[in-house]
Amino acid sequence: TKESKEFLSNHNTYNTLLAFASITVGHKDSSHHGSVCFMLNGEFSRHISSMNSGHLTPSFSQLYILDANEALNLRTQNTLCGGDRVNPQTLKILDSVLRNINPFAKVYKNFHSQYMSVLEKDGKDAVRNFRLTIIEEREAPAIVRGKGLHPRQVNLPQEKAMFSVWTESSEPPKIKGTYITDLQGCLFEVKPYNATVDSLSYPLLFPHGDDGYHENIPFNPNSPKYAKKSTNNPINDNEDSTNEQTDDELEIDIDPKKTISYRKYIRYRLAIRRTDSPHNIWSAGGGLSQKFVLDYAARIDAQVADYLRQPEFNLLKTTAPDVLDHMRRDGDLQPNSKIGSVVLFRKYHPGTRPYFQDMFYDATTIMARTRRPGLASFMFTFTTNPYWPEISRNFFHKGQKIVDRFDILCRIYADKLRKLHFLLNKKHIFGKILGYAESMEFQKRIGGPHLHRVFCVDTEATPENIDGLIWAHIPEKPADSDKSAWANFIRKVLELLPKFQIHDCGEHCKGSNGRCLKGFPKPYSRTTILHANKPAEYKRPSPEDGGQTLTLKNGSTETTYTNSRIVPYNPYILVMFECHHNLEYAYGQSDNLKYALKYPFKGPSFSYIKCQDGTVSIDEPAQYARMLYRSPPEAHCRIYSQRYAYLSHTVIPLSIHLPGEQNIYFKDAEKLNNAANGILPETHLTQYWKMWKNNEIDKNILL
Template sequence: MLPNSGYLYYSVDASVDIRASVAATARSRRSTPRNNSSYPIQSTDPAQCRQKRRKLLKQHCLVWGGAASAYSATLECAQFDDDFVEALKVSYPGRSYHGPPTQQCSNCKAIFWNAESVGKEARTSSGSPIYNKCCKGGQIVIPPFLPRPEPLASMARFDGGSVSKKFMKNIRRYNCLFAFSSMGANIDRTMNDGRGPPVFKICGQIHHRIGSLIPPHGRPPKFIQLYVYDTSAEVGNRIASLEREDTIASDLDPTIVQSLVNMLDEHNLFAKQFRMARDRLAGNDTEDFVIRIVGPKNGDPPQYSLPATDQLAMLVVGDFSCEEFERDIIVQKQTGDLDQISALHPAFMALQYPLLFPYAERGWQTGVLYTGATQSAQNAHVKLTMQDYYCYMFHYRRNEPNPYLCYGPLSTQANVDAWACVDENRLKYIMDHQADIRMESIQGICDAISRGSEQGSEVGKMIVLPASYTGGRRYMIQNYHDGIAICREYGPPDFFVTFTCNPKWLEISEAIFEPGQTPADRNDIIVRVFNIKLEELLHDIRCGKPFGPSNAGIIIYRQKNHSFYLHPFVYYLF
């Protein structure tokens, strides 16, 4: 794939025969030393020759094939003229266009592009391409979500009427009204200034906490307490419970709130248990009891495959032992403390997003084996990881409701929350396996003295992130050392290319099958199309046709405000 437009840094003659120049370049490259120019550039300054040679090669790259190759542009100015740029745009579909995702996984029915298949020649027995980023070739089997109940099904539409538009615009606020748990995070709200698509950005760690059934004296009810305390004015209490940042410019309809209350009371397992606690408190407010949300034990089947049952959330009356229920979530009757919910609990997401999971569907849990796998000492990688689970969920399947893809800003928030859990799980693994990365070599007293530590309190155990952790300090230093080593061997790079993602690519718009959805609602498609075109660009650079064989290169990725950037540094032998 080649860029649509660009800037040049040197000039050549007014008219250039592209195909003849490329052939001449290929012949001269084989017989010309690296530091000599093989082009008719009238200059004795080596730096200027290098700059002009780079410009001509970029021209060859831009018009290497398709309709644009027959167009001879005027190349005397420092920028492509408008006619040349338009010719490149017209030829774009013929150079880099993959169409809509027409392929379907034979196991889980996830849709994908042919360019995403594993090996272009690999095929299944039926002749279809092989794709394993969704279910790992049938090793992951998760039952589909049930159709959403009313009125959620009719309101959560991108092509609905005025009520649907009002609901989808404020869906994150409506979900906050009914969340059983509170989400603690440093949310950056400065990015949503109206000049772009809505962005949900957090800094630091995410915490999900749950409180008691009854609020402390003198405090208004929030979250789970709204299901139990003063339900005679429930709608008003829920709207008043929003924080100041969430109530600015909001348009919450009390009618919609009441309809959602009725829906959750009828279908949500957690709401039913908390309503039961409300009725029990109304009859005897001195009785001591707790709500127990059951967690899986070793060897238990996956809870997401079990039907909704009262055995997964129950009211426990009388004395109980917290040690006995150490894997469960225990909701006390009245206490001033908040308990943190583990990201490893299957009800972690359902407690925070009741509008995404109206039936209180359970999520990922530890210890679940791949389908058909057996646990043995020789094969340790047989268990479903958290990343495997969410990769499965982040794939679209036709005619199946997907809470992670089809609910606009609320799905975006859930995606950020899910990947924060995945990263937290990785960090916990690193913390628990510090002995495997030879921590003793950087925890000694000599190392502390070399760092300038003078007090004994400054010497202690550190949690070290290995270079394999993306984004960590050692990861950045390792990449820096790699780049410096390449520069020491080959000198400065010949090309510095910036490759960005365009949300208006045809593949992105054609992959949105939900009526009314926009690319801002489907970040998963943007990322996948960007990766497809990225691999195509890297193939064009590495294949040796536009510029010749490359000696070395380094690639830097970064993301900024929904846009993805790629910076390849490429070294060629001229």
């Protein structure tokens, strides 16, 4: 219906107008074709208002203590949140539903009624200690009735377990949670780990006030760990390690044997099951599912950051003085500035600067050891196609948009990536792989993932071999009478070239001088020419030399493209995956390596925050949260631990140190006493020299 289409297109706006708690975060709209696509920046903060608005206009939870018609008028007048762009009748119906079924709406209304009754009867002093507490801690139910069900699916949340109402004049008891009092115009922060934060922030996704994550959700060890594998899978799963598809990350489990982690809970929330018809999250429109998943990914990052901020992980005492001096200089601090604490990411935390630095060093080592003179190396870019038919086939309804089903986009991309790895690494379509380094980044428009790979093979680097692997020309159209497999293959290439491999310069790719930053149109060349220290010239015959052309219609206009506009491609990859890609011959020994991993490096290394006492704390996770622009597909990949980088070899770095002068990290007195007695821990370097000394074969292993 017309009303349902309007509701879906403004789903996020309706949710914001009806939410009990506000969400504050920087964002920008990266839409290019009419669809809403959010990219959020900064740390999420969630606040709930005090019971009385004071001189301010009532908003969010304060509207639920007002008459429904009065609340509707205030919401439609809220132009900042889009109240003037929605259907008032739909807004009224949704408000009525939430007032009837949402436990917080009921409790908040009753709390306000009690407050006003006592205030009128006994005066202001009698209500000064009135307080509504949104309880943070939960107790897991003792009995779970279904093996595949979350406890809260069986037991609906009870108001007594969610809220604590204190209506006495004496001091209220201390309860861990978010307090709501009668202070006029105040905001109270709702912690991201509060079990009610989802229901307060996203009432249209959780209208019944469903509980969210808490520390006591039991882990069911009897649930199947892996789904049944399809026998029609073209990829041999036994040949690929399970760890190949995910990054090993820091999992914060309260008790990993009894309870589940935040990340696992979020994956449970986002999973699509047969009983979900339709799925309440992935049926959302208007950017609501995008904001929800971005919020979840930010909470995971915040949990890891809070874990690293524990006092025992303060790296101030183990950070070298010269490194601290560098931090002072880098932050424009005075030489005598006092540093209070040092909180840094570890290299095993994916997506951060230390992670990519470590991967880059490993990639440099791999390429330096595996490249061979006279053999070919390539740089390959593989881009997501948002119009893959597998994506649209999994939409919940006909009018659903790709920007609201980025979960399918990421899953289909991961499946295509597995198939691509199989063709490159197992089938050796470019030759036997000697070494490779690969990184993932995300597009600017819909935020879809794509990869950059540098790899070397055992194929001889000759113009003839490169000409067979890399095409930068339009093939000649076969005769209509030719029904051979090759002729049909060329027809498919000609069908896909206009969709994916033509570079039509627009304003986005032009520099200040008006020229294309990618160097198009490319110069023509009758043959493929390889150079030692500059890009190869691929076969691009001009129309005068017999080169083919493509004429495309755009409305009433026609545009003719020659080979100078063709992005280098591999015809087999083009037909197999039907997406944009770019295959280049990597010249020289190291000139093209940095390109594969340079994009994911974001922001400076450290953050400097001045405290009230004048000291400075170095908090890298805080800087990461403030500086990072993240798209919904990237948030989805972070939640599911999809790898940012792939390497062909495992590199074990050997930190050089003099005998007996290795770094020592300790938390307890035992290790400190051992060090004082000369009992030093082994390092990779000391273990390597022991292995090298005792084994003749290992002496041939190069450092």
